[in-house]
Amino acid sequence: MGIFDRLKGKKPQATGKNMPVPRHIAVIMDGNGRWAKKRGLPRKAGHKVGAETFRTIATYCKDIGVQYFTVYAFSTENWKRPQDEVDALMNLFRTYLREAAETMVARGVAVRVLGDLSVLPEDIRRQIDEVHALADTLGENAATASLCINYGGRDEIKNAVRALAKQVQDGTLKPEDITEDSISQNLYTAHMPDPDLIIRPSGEIRTSNFLLWQSAYSEYYFTDVLWPDFSTQDMDAAIADFNRRSRRFGGV
Ligand code: IPE
Numbered sequence: 001m002g003i004f005d006r007l008k009g010k011k012p013q014a015t016g017k018n019m020p021v022p023r024h025i026a027v028i029m030d031g032n033g034r035w036a037k038k039r040g041l042p043r044k045a046g047h048k049v050g051a052e053t054f055r056t057i058a059t060y061c062k063d064i065g066v067q068y069f070t071v072y073a074f075s076t077e078n079w080k081r082p083q084d085e086v087d088a089l090m091n092l093f094r095t096y097l098r099e100a101a102e103t104m105v106a107r108g109v110a111v112r113v114l115g116d117l118s119v120l121p122e123d124i125r126r127q128i129d130e131v132h133a134l135a136d137t138l139g140e141n142a143a144t145a146s147l148c149i150n151y152g153g154r155d156e157i158k159n160a161v162r163a164l165a166k167q168v169q170d171g172t173l174k175p176e177d178i179t180e181d182s183i184s185q186n187l188y189t190a191h192m193p194d195p196d197l198i199i200r201p202s203g204e205i206r207t208s209n210f211l212l213w214q215s216a217y218s219e220y221y222f223t224d225v226l227w228p229d230f231s232t233q234d235m236d237a238a239i240a241d242f243n244r245r246s247r248r249f250g251g252v
């Protein structure tokens with residue numbers, strides 16, 4: 001911003017680089033299909049550009065000091081889509097995951113994958129193991145970008161309940177010792193704080209089964225921008241909006 005703007009009393013626009021940032025930001029990466037349709041392209045072209053947006057925004061979040069960045073990439077319900085779209089998404093994970101993780105780890109971002117990975121094709125699971133091994137080289141304190149794949153909030157809670165029920169059955173846990181914390185500790189996100197800010201682009205105003213337990217006190221931010229078009233300026237706008245919220249957590 002130039003000297004004349006400053007003399008006119010204009011405030012410099014806040015960017016992620018000069019304002020406080022949330023510790024954990026999550027994004028429902030939505031709108032890839034509509035982005036492609038608008039351009040007369042196949043839906044998978046939107047997913048490809050959306051994947052690049054993930055890399056750009058995750059790296060930007062690390063650069064401005066966000067410790068955890070978590071995105072919804074494929075839900076437990078997305079298997080319902082036509083087989084060719086599911087195949088295109090699996091192929092995208094196949095060609096993109098390891099390569100993206102390598103470039104992001106080189107920039108100091110540990111990439112991790114969350115969800116029920118047991119039903120993913122074997123070669124993708126192997127790649128995910130490699131991605132996690134790469135993330136481990138950065139140590140525990142590195143900024144983390146988590147991709148939720150075959151993730152469903154209800155499925156995650158069901159799995160946590162099952163794990164706790166098994167401990168009760170084995171006699172290692174008493175029902176009265178089940179706490180909110182022990183449930184949290186059995187979710188995929190056990191190692192991270194709850195998201196402070198959840199962003200949903202593309203104009204839809206719903207959670208679509210994302211981070212149901214963890215979002216109890218998250219701030220939501222909705223925007224009409226389609227995910228492939230989502231820019232660092234859009235992230236700055238979401239963070240600036242978050243910074244204007246008054247979080248009370250039930251207090252006064
Ligand atoms: C989000 O984009 C990506 C996935 C759900 C895999 P969509 O594919 O849902 O895009 P729209 O909502 O149809 O535009």
Ligand code: IPE
Pocket residue numbers: 028029030031072073074075078204206208
């Ligand atoms: C949510 O988007 C899932 C992901 C972004 C991965 P959807 O496009 O699947 O959600 P709905 O169907 O509009 O609720």
Ligand code: MG
Pocket residue numbers: 030031032
């Ligand atoms: Mg969608």
